[in-house]
Amino acid sequence: MEKWNQTSNDFILLGLLPPNQTGLLLLLLIIFVFVLACLGNSGMTALIFLDPRLHTPMYFLLSQLSLMDLMYISTTVPKMAINFLSGQKTISFLGCGVQMFFFVTIACSEGLLLASMAYDRFVAICHPLHYPIHMSKIRCLKMIIATWTLGSIHSLVHTIYALHLPYCRSRAINHFFCEVPTMLPLVCMNTWVYEYTIFGSTVVFLLLPFLGITASYGRVLFAVFHMRSKEGRRKAFTTCSTHLTVVTFYYAPFVYTYLRPRSLRSPTEDKSLAVFYTILTPMLNPIIYSLRNKEVLGAMRRVCGMFSSRKT
DSSP, X not given: OXXXXXXXXXXXXXXXXXXXXXXXXXXXXXXXXXXXXXXXXXXXXXXXXXXXXXXXXXXXHHHHHHHHHHHHHHHHHHHHHHHHHHSOOEEOHHHHHHHHHHHHHHHHXXXXXXXXXXXXXXXXXXXXXXXXXXXXXXXXXXXXXXXXXXXXXXXXXHHHHHHTSOOOSOOEESSSSOOHHHHGGGOSSOOHHHHHHHHHHHIIIIIHHHHHHHHHHHHHHHHHTTOSOHHHHHHHHHHHHHHHHHHHHHHHHHHHHHTSOGGGOOHHHHHHHHHIIIIIHHHHHHHHHHHTOHHHXXXXXXXXXXXXXXXX
């Protein structure tokens, strides 16, 4: 591997797209997805804020999911687009650290948030009489604060440690954003202990919440099939299936990527899987939650009617 000029602290992002016309067309598609994701997630957040009927724990948690997805896609796509269009592949040492911090923060916080949303549906469907106690607005706020705090602290530790590693080889990162596992091959010391630390973090922040979500919805679906009301059964099943769809899109590529040893991974495969949880999932979440949720669709009509009546 070629030596890097040690007077420079910049990294090189090799990117996702080939530097040709095909790459340009793919970039335009990604920018289109980026715009859709920004509009969808910002619109969902604004809708929940504006409509009083959506001021419930379930939708407060959903607004945080939209905010996280908005930050998620904004962390990776703009820099990738700028590098491709300018022909420059560099990212500064500080810029790499900032990108890494936000990516890890959102990745960990979103896993905990999805688990909180699963707990919310578990209590609402399996213990409806105790819902106001177990999922009060104060408790919901505490859960939101906890997800952001734990994700940020965990990310800060990993970011500081990763940036203090000795990068004495080429600083060319074979990815389209700064991600800790893709930077480890550039380090000139043995990193097996730190790799086990990353594995442990993945288990705590991704696998355990995923298992909790699976257990919660297993119990929820059992309760749904024993409901007497067909309308209540239909509504609960739609809510559960919607959330499980989002969970699958988010967790499947993440777990497949991070729980495998480095020897079984390839940069091309890692980049392809990263497209799912950094670009596609932030676009799909607001679409899935809006099209399959009558309350959200009703809120859209009310808010649109409110603005149209103001104009007249």
